[in-house]
Amino acid sequence: MWGGRFAEGPSAIMREINASIPFDKALWRQDIAASKAHVAMLGACGIVSGEDAVAIADGLDRVAAEYEANGVPENWDLEDIHMTTENRLAELIGPAAGRLHTARSRNDQVATDFRLWVRDAMDQTDAGLAALSRALVARAEEHADTIMPGFTHLQTAQPVTLGHHLLAYYEMIRRDRSRFADARVRMNESPLGSAALAGTGFPIDREMTAQALDFARPTANSLDSVSDRDFAIDFLQAASQCALHLSRLAEEFVIWASQPFGFVRMPDTLSTGSSIMPQKKNPDAAELVRGHSGRILGCATALMVTMKGLPLAYSKDMQDDKPPVFEAANLLGLSIAAMTGMVADATFRTDRMRQAAELGYATATDLADWLVRQADIPFREAHHITGTAVRLAESRGIALDELTLDDLTAIDARIDDRVYAALSVEASVAARRSHGGTAPDQVRKQVALARAALEND
Ligand code: ARG
Numbered sequence: 001m002w003g004g005r006f007a008e009g010p011s012a013i014m015r016e017i018n019a020s021i022p023f024d025k026a027l028w029r030q031d032i033a034a035s036k037a038h039v040a041m042l043g044a045c046g047i048v049s050g051e052d053a054v055a056i057a058d059g060l061d062r063v064a065a066e067y068e069a070n071g072v073p074e075n076w077d078l079e080d081i082h083m084t085t086e087n088r089l090a091e092l093i094g095p096a097a098g099r100l101h102t103a104r105s106r107n108d109q110v111a112t113d114f115r116l117w118v119r120d121a122m123d124q125t126d127a128g129l130a131a132l133s134r135a136l137v138a139r140a141e142e143h144a145d146t147i148m149p150g151f152t153h154l155q156t157a158q159p160v161t162l163g164h165h166l167l168a169y170y171e172m173i174r175r176d177r178s179r180f181a182d183a184r185v186r187m188n189e190s191p192l193g194s195a196a197l198a199g200t201g202f203p204i205d206r207e208m209t210a211q212a213l214d215f216a217r218p219t220a221n222s223l224d225s226v227s228d229r230d231f232a233i234d235f236l237q238a239a240s241q242c243a244l245h246l247s248r249l250a251e252e253f254v255i256w257a258s259q260p261f262g263f264v265r266m267p268d269t270l271s272t273g274s275s276i277m278p279q280k281k282n283p284d285a286a287e288l289v290r291g292h293s294g295r296i297l298g299c300a301t302a303l304m305v306t307m308k309g310l311p312l313a314y315s316k317d318m319q320d321d322k323p324p325v326f327e328a329a330n331l332l333g334l335s336i337a338a339m340t341g342m343v344a345d346a347t348f349r350t351d352r353m354r355q356a357a358e359l360g361y362a363t364a365t366d367l368a369d370w371l372v373r374q375a376d377i378p379f380r381e382a383h384h385i386t387g388t389a390v391r392l393a394e395s396r397g398i399a400l401d402e403l404t405l406d407d408l409t410a411i412d413a414r415i416d417d418r419v420y421a422a423l424s425v426e427a428s429v430a431a432r433r434s435h436g437g438t439a440p441d442q443v444r445k446q447v448a449l450a451r452a453a454l455e456n457d
Helices: 012-018 021-044 050-070 081-099 106-142 162-187 206-212 222-227 230-257 284-307 316-345 350-358 364-375 379-396 405-411 425-431 440-455
Strands: 147-152 155-161
Touching: 021 050, 021 081, 021 106, 021 206, 021 316, 050 081, 081 106, 106 162, 106 222, 106 230, 106 316, 106 440, 147 162, 147 350, 147 425, 155 162, 155 350, 155 425, 162 230, 162 440, 230 284, 230 316, 284 316, 350 425, 364 379, 364 425, 379 405, 425 440
Parallel strands: none
Antiparallel strands: 147 155
């Protein structure tokens, strides 16, 4: 494809280090689509004859059909998907194939193909996240009244509802989706027609190719167009943040599935056994989601470090942009699907959650709040009185509401028997009906809002 200037061919090591076809063949659909848009434009603008444009477009369809049926052949001498396709086109239609690359370079070609691929990946990711969101909201509605301990520092803090806890993840995923959506808007410009770096002297119509490929407009600067990989980095950064959320959810499942917690029974379909310990059911899928998040973050780091310090415009380093993006998209897709299955099919052990919520003096804040409200005691003083009550209960190994009224009035005379109503875990969660709070009413309200948002997707 470029041999004219050379007396000798590339060495074996040059061929090997240069070949991107083993991975960039994943771009074949985008490469065919972009070439078809390009040649239709060349025909419309009178840069190639109508006859050649049709022959090339038909030939590209035949190449696509071959790829579909037999896969993309991997010949290192042809370097990449762009040369592989053009070479096959020439075999099929003859010299007219050589007109396809008029007013185009592999630099704008690969920038275009890769944008199209990343745009598809963003759309697929969003569809996966929408399904995960629906699963979270469905389980949240089912468990709007289920009481569990809420933690800070992984120490029992206050009772919360399981529905509220699940909706916290819905919010994270909602932000992830908006990050992908932002990135999609920003990247949806067509680099095609930027040619090698400086644009072209041929009278091309970049609006036409942009439109044909569903881009909002052509990019504004040809140098930027062939050197920009922000869209891939945006994808990887959004993917990293999303993976980090999935990892936190996975981690909660791992903890909850452990025997001392026993909050959840993992679906058999997303667990594995042990080859030596017959009783084991391990949360491997959750652990792998946690692990994959590290790899996804590594992919983002890899591409940022590759791009750092590259002078304008294209440098071959940029060929290394694809493996981390392909890897991250694959790992993220698997992670989203695994977590969707886990959320949808896990059995929440509401009895165990409820028991655990009763432990650890989770309603101590409610006692302090009661003192503030009923006896008009400043919160700091109420905090101190409550701390004394907790210390007494702990020394006897009993719960707060197992202290007698005499015990309590001995600590502070302003306490009366109405306090017991405030000390149950039900009263505790029901009281927290501030906007976004854990009360079942609030959870149902947030579920309704989430459902409405998901319907408008
Ligand atoms: N395969 C290359 C890539 O993925 C595109 C080719 C650009 N090559 C070049 N010599 N300018 O980045």
